Amino acid sequence: MDVVNTKRRSRILIAAFLTTVFIIIFRLSPEHNSHSVFSRHELGVTHVLVTGGAGYIGSHAALRLLKDSYRVTIVDNLSRGNLGAVKILQELFPEPGRLQFIYADLGDAKMVDKIFKENAFDAVMHFAAVAYVGESTLEPLRYYHNITSNTLVVLEAMAAHNVKTLIYSSTCATYGEPKKMPITEETPQIPINPYGKAKKMSEDIIIDFSKTTGMAVMILRYFNVIGSDPEGRLGEAPRPELREHGRISGACFDAARGIVPGLKVRGTDYNTADGTCIRDYIDVTDLVDAHVLALANAKPGKVGIYNVGTGKGRSVKEFVEACKKATGVNIKVKYLSRRPGDYAEVFSDPSKISRELNWTAQHTDLQESLQIAWRWQKSHMKGYGPPMATA
Numbered sequence: 001m002d003v004v005n006t007k008r009r010s011r012i013l014i015a016a017f018l019t020t021v022f023i024i025i026f027r028l029s030p031e032h033n034s035h036s037v038f039s040r041h042e043l044g045v046t047h048v049l050v051t052g053g054a055g056y057i058g059s060h061a062a063l064r065l066l067k068d069s070y071r072v073t074i075v076d077n078l079s080r081g082n083l084g085a086v087k088i089l090q091e092l093f094p095e096p097g098r099l100q101f102i103y104a105d106l107g108d109a110k111m112v113d114k115i116f117k118e119n120a121f122d123a124v125m126h127f128a129a130v131a132y133v134g135e136s137t138l139e140p141l142r143y144y145h146n147i148t149s150n151t152l153v154v155l156e157a158m159a160a161h162n163v164k165t166l167i168y169s170s171t172c173a174t175y176g177e178p179k180k181m182p183i184t185e186e187t188p189q190i191p192i193n194p195y196g197k198a199k200k201m202s203e204d205i206i207i208d209f210s211k212t213t214g215m216a217v218m219i220l221r222y223f224n225v226i227g228s229d230p231e232g233r234l235g236e237a238p239r240p241e242l243r244e245h246g247r248i249s250g251a252c253f254d255a256a257r258g259i260v261p262g263l264k265v266r267g268t269d270y271n272t273a274d275g276t277c278i279r280d281y282i283d284v285t286d287l288v289d290a291h292v293l294a295l296a297n298a299k300p301g302k303v304g305i306y307n308v309g310t311g312k313g314r315s316v317k318e319f320v321e322a323c324k325k326a327t328g329v330n331i332k333v334k335y336l337s338r339r340p341g342d343y344a345e346v347f348s349d350p351s352k353i354s355r356e357l358n359w360t361a362q363h364t365d366l367q368e369s370l371q372i373a374w375r376w377q378k379s380h381m382k383g384y385g386p387p388m389a390t391a
Helices: 002-027 056-067 083-092 109-118 133-138 140-160 194-213 248-256 284-297 316-327 351-357 366-379
Strands: 047-051 071-076 099-103 123-126 165-171 216-222 224-226 263-266 281-283 303-308 333-336
Touching: 047 056, 056 071, 056 083, 056 123, 056 284, 071 083, 071 109, 083 099, 109 140, 123 140, 123 284, 133 140, 133 194, 140 165, 140 194, 165 194, 165 284, 194 216, 194 303, 216 284, 224 284, 224 366, 248 263, 248 316, 248 366, 263 316, 281 284, 281 366, 284 303, 284 351, 303 351, 316 366
Parallel strands: 047 071, 047 123, 071 099, 123 165, 165 216, 216 303, 224 281, 263 333
Antiparallel strands: none
């Protein structure tokens, strides 16, 4: 056992060393000096700060922004994100002034202020957050610090440095378990877990703050995200230790790859047609399209709030069958008791975002979205590579 532990510690130290080297290389790149193009506004160029841009959704958003000729700065502490995703973006967009990565924690107010001082941001897309319902019930204080407190830090830096546009990554978890479906933007927000509560608090803070600053704010409440980049450049690679809390798609793929012996489905006694939860699964490609449209339509002094979903609910059992077909693996399923903080049925009414931003989900074939994500999983058996060692 001691030999195994020693080998494991050695691997962790090597991974930490390599990650540190990569970070130093990024931090010492020409874009990081105070005279770089990132430090000044440029006519015709919109410079977007993407917090959490090394994460699953944030990296896909950064890719879309870069494809649309935005200038992008990613800030991430890599506690949940992947440096490998940033490296891929750097390789795809190597031109000076396109993309920079800054390793930082949003909980460090002095560092965040320094980042805003040294960079001329036009807008912020705020993705950075821990985001697992089950984990939030076990570690509530972590969620309030990471989501609500860190959002305060970002807002204070925006105010101090006159950044007037915010696109905020929120969630349908702020609604809790509504009595009526589908969920509209007018549905009462009564969150039932710390994740939803922390996001709801952040929304309230943002809205109150915007009233006194003339900010342009877009709050996107999205539903269950699946899929990956159709061209196979990016995918979802959560930490192994988070498998118990992660998305059902990741759990299905882990079971299909034999990483875990089977899929655990939590809860079969809900008041639904087949007893399992009903969810609205939104493809990540559609989701980032909504973010770019929100940025393009953000108006000073206005707050836009939108549900981002397909408008169709699918049961967990339906999802599992689609995953079996997408992977070609007859995944073993084990049914367990409910997960704390979960709810029976949640799906959206996306008519408002369709009407006001001309956005409608295009990738609504569940099996097809899972097939695209599965292709990335099969070609990245170790995700983006060794994770950063964390304390």
